[in-house]
Amino acid sequence: xxxxxxxxxxxxxxxxxxxxxxxxxxxxxxxxxxxxxxxxxxxxxxxxxxxxxxxxxxxxxxxxxxxxxxxxxxxxxxxxxxxxxxxxxxxxxxxxxxxxxxxxxxxxxxxxxxxxxxxxxxxxxxxxxxxxxxxxxxxxxxxxxxxxxxxxxxxxxxxxxxxxxxxxxxxxxxxxxxxxxxxxxxxxxxxxxxxxxxxxxxxxxxxxxxxxxxxxxxxxxxxxxxxxx
Numbered sequence: 001x002x003x004x005x006x007x008x009x010x011x012x013x014x015x016x017x018x019x020x021x022x023x024x025x026x027x028x029x030x031x032x033x034x035x036x037x038x039x040x041x042x043x044x045x046x047x048x049x050x051x052x053x054x055x056x057x058x059x060x061x062x063x064x065x066x067x068x069x070x071x072x073x074x075x076x077x078x079x080x081x082x083x084x085x086x087x088x089x090x091x092x093x094x095x096x097x098x099x100x101x102x103x104x105x106x107x108x109x110x111x112x113x114x115x116x117x118x119x120x121x122x123x124x125x126x127x128x129x130x131x132x133x134x135x136x137x138x139x140x141x142x143x144x145x146x147x148x149x150x151x152x153x154x155x156x157x158x159x160x161x162x163x164x165x166x167x168x169x170x171x172x173x174x175x176x177x178x179x180x181x182x183x184x185x186x187x188x189x190x191x192x193x194x195x196x197x198x199x200x201x202x203x204x205x206x207x208x209x210x211x212x213x214x215x216x217x218x219x220x221x222x223x224x225x226x227x228x229x
Contacts, residue, residue, distance in 0.1 A: 078094065102179060107134045142193070177197045178197075180193060191212075193211060195207055195208070
């Protein structure tokens with residue numbers, strides 16, 4: 001069989017490389033499985049590879065391999081919504097937001113956080129109560145929006161229930177918190193939210209939260225006995 005000079009047909013350990021412009025069906029009597037190699041030569045075609053993704057992972061430096069979290073609200077926008085300030089603002093970024101429904105925020109846990117010198121000096125673990133507070137602040141970002149009728153002047157953290165801490169959160173972790181509004185009593189200004197916090201794919205904390213919004217400061221008179229079922 002004669003082939004044009006600018007075509008390349010080669011058999012290398014059962015591998016088939018096709019011509020640049022024309023495909024010529026050729027009989028193949030070897031193994032029924034083909035091992036296709038990725039190779040680019042001058043004036044030669046690009047050959048597909050079954051393990052190209054593995055090669056790419058190995059060639060890509062680890063510092064550029066993983067994309068950054070998206071930014072829906074940066075820290076400046078968060079400060080416009082939440083009344084909290086240092087050292088008690090515990091949400092660094094919002095990466096997902098559905099108005100009046102849910103929000104996902106992150107807290108970058110670093111050794112420079114002011115609670116680590118005392119909790120604990122030899123084993124820096126984020127206090128569970130601060131994990132709950134951080135989750136409540138993400139819930140506040142849902143509640144303090146026009147869709148719910150809240151504002152930073154009348155937002156309160158009213159209570160928690162069924163809180164469980166699954167794994168410790170340590171310095172260097174990124175705490176990813178999802179808060180979802182599951183029931184809203186507009187008459188009383190009380191909302192029930194479900195919260196889950198993760199480090200990577202590991203669930204580290206979960207619970208149910210009560211948030212209160214009321215224009216009257218006296219809402220606390222009935223808040224302690226009010227429950228959203």
